[in-house]
Amino acid sequence: MFVFLILSTSSFLALDAFCPFLCSCSVKDRIVCSGTSITDIAALSIPYHFTYICIKSTQDTKLTNTSFQEMPVTSRLFFEGNHFSLIESGVFQKFPLLKSLKLTNNAIRSLPSGIFHRIFNLEQLFLDQNQLSDLDPYMFQDLKNLSYLSLNRNLLRELPAGLLDHLVNLRHLNLSRNKLTSLPKYIFNSLFKLKTLFLYNNILEVITPGMFDNLTELEELRLYANEIVMVDKEAFYNLPKLNMLMLHKNRIEMLPERLFLHLTLLTSLTFYENPLTELPNVLFGKMEKLDNLWLYNTNLLTIPNFVFSNLTNLKLLILTQNPKLQSLPKESFSGLSKLEELSLHSNGLKFLGEGLFQNLQQLQILSLYNNVFEDLPDDLLHPLVNLEIVYLNNSKFRNLPGTFFKTLTKLKNIRLDGNPWACDCRLKDFKLWFQENVKIIQNSMSIFCEHPSALKGKPVLHFDAPVCSHTTIATDYPYVATITSALASATQNIRLSSEVTRTPTILLPDHSRHNLTSVIPSHVETTQSSVPSKDDLSIIDHSSGWSNNDSSSTSLPSHMGTTHTFKEDLHTCLFRKLFGFCLTYGKIIFHLIMVTAALQVVLIVVTCFIMQKIRKIHTYFSRAKEPVELQRILIPISLNSIKK
Secondary structure (H helix, E strand, O other), rough: OOOHHHHHHHHHHHHHHHOOOOOOOOOEEEEEEEEEOOHHHHHHHOOOOEEEEEEEOOOOOOOOOOOOOOOOOOEEEEEEEEOOOOOOHHHHHHHOOHHHHEEHHHHHHOOOOOOOOOOOOOOOEEEOOOOOOOOOOOOOOOOOOEEEEEEOOOOOOOOOOOOOOOOOOOOOEEEEOOOOOOOOOOOOOOOOOEEEEEOOOOOOOOOOOOOOOOOOOOEEEEEEOOOEEEOOOOOOOOOOOOOOOEOOOOOOOOOOOOEEOOOOOOOEOOOOOOOOEEOOOOOOOOOOOOOOOEEOOOOOOOOOOOOOOOOOOOOEOOOOOOOOOOOOOOOOOOOOOOOOHHHHHOOOOEEEOOOOOOOOOOOOOEEEEOOOOOOOOOOOOOOOOOOEEEOOOOOOOOOOOOOOOOOOOOOOOOOOOOOEOOOOOOHHHHHHHHHHHHHHHOOOHHHHEEEEEOOOOOHHOOOOHHHHOOOOOOOOHHHHHHHHHHHHHHHHHOOOOOOOOOOOOOEEEEEOOOOOEEEEEOOOOOOOHHHHOOOOOOOOOOOOOOOOOOOOOOOOHHHHOOOOOOOOOOOOOOHHHHHOEEHHHHHHHHHHHHHHHHHHHHHHHHHHHHHHHHEEEEEEHHHHOOOOOOOOOOOOOHHHHHOO
16 A cells, blocks of 8 residues: 555656746646636647647637747647637647547637648647638648537637538537528538538528538437528438428428428428428428427418328427417318327418318327417317316407316326306316316316306306306497397297287206296296297307497396397298298297387388478467357248348
8 A cells, every 4th residue: 555655656756857937737747827827839749748738718819830839749629719810820730539529718810821731630620619700711731531620609700612522521610609601502412421410500591502412320310590581392311211390480381382391310400490481292201200390480371281280199289379370271270190299379360170180199299379369179179088187368268168188088187277267067077077187177266257248257167057147238248238128029029820929038048058048927827839949040149249348237027037149140941941041930930020010110100201391280270369150041942042
């Protein structure tokens, strides 16, 4: 042990003996010199035997040919965070075995043309985070073994033609975060072994034909955050090994048809945050390895049928924040049999058609919040037998049928808050389901009634079905008051048989079937034939603009039972067989009311005319001031009396 300590101490002393002041040599063959106290690298007199040299955060402003002696064994040379304003062309020629050179964040504005000559073994070159604005076209001509080149975070506006022609072994090229507006047509033609190409955060506008034609080994291409408005339809045809393509955050309005047809090995594709107005009918080829697709923040109006049908192994589809997206055709998601998560939130969706999700049996998470749904089909979610999480909050709908979640036995979490729920009889079945599944409903006590105004702010969970029997009509449903008052007289004109109704019949909507059944108090006598059947009339929907937020109301008399609204869509047709056209009971009632009103107007006009004539007669007689004298005219009784 004592011998080991002596040997260790002697080795450290040997290291310290060769370590310059202001430098650290704690690791064998490695020296790190840093600090603002260093103003001249040449003054450090760094020994030649170090294989790794790191000089950072100094105040030296230049690298000259005398900064180092001959360094025959150094393979890694790092300069980071210095303030070099001058670099002489022969400074690195003293490092014949140099494999990695890092000149990161040194405020370098320009490089002399022969700076990398004669360092034939160089494999990695980092020139990032400087202020380079132009490059000599022959700067890299001796770097045939270079495999990694980083030029990101500079001020490059263009690349000279032929700059990369000699980098035949280059595998990674980073040109991101510059000011590049365009690229020479054949700039990448010699890079047969290139695997990653980063061009993001530039000002590129066009992806020209043939730009990537020779990059047959390319696996990752990042083009996001540019100003790209046009991509050539064959831009990606010769990239058979590409597995990651990023086109998001550009200005692309139209994607060419078949653009991604030949990218069969693609695993990640992004083109969100583009002002896309439409997608071509054929866009994707057979992509069995693509498992996620991000398509949000666009101007899409709809999605073509079968557009995703080739993405058979897709597991995540993000189709959100598209404010102009109002509808989806039935076959939008056809072929996505393995999709596990679908996000459709924060769009402008008003309606989702039946069968839209029929192919998504493996779906586990569905996000539909922040839309403006006017209605949802009763069986919309029924095919999603593996659904576990569904978000329907803040989506503007007023009610849901009780069978809406009927087949979803694996549900674990549901969001329904933030919707303007209409607490009427139609919500009865859903409320029963709500009570039975309250444990899986998130924020259940934040789900409030919005209509009618008398129940506004009341939790749906505390809404009782009998409250439907007290529905108001005067202010919350002003149009219903008119219909109710006219219905008594109007229904007398509807005769389904020769019998006459003795007592007005109150119509109660059946919320589960959306039609009418008649409700007649037991103490009122009525004939059966005078009551319209449930197939003859249907309710007028509460959502058809019949309600307002006025809190005052007028209830019907108690002997009339329960008052309810009527549905505007009356499906039963009359006179179809007789006259060949469809006339609903609702229209009959409406026309009867209008005819009655017209007759009343005619009666009023006639009455006014008669009253005017009577007034004239009265005025005539009231003006006579002298009595009328009646004179008697004697008529002879016979001719004999006249002769006498």
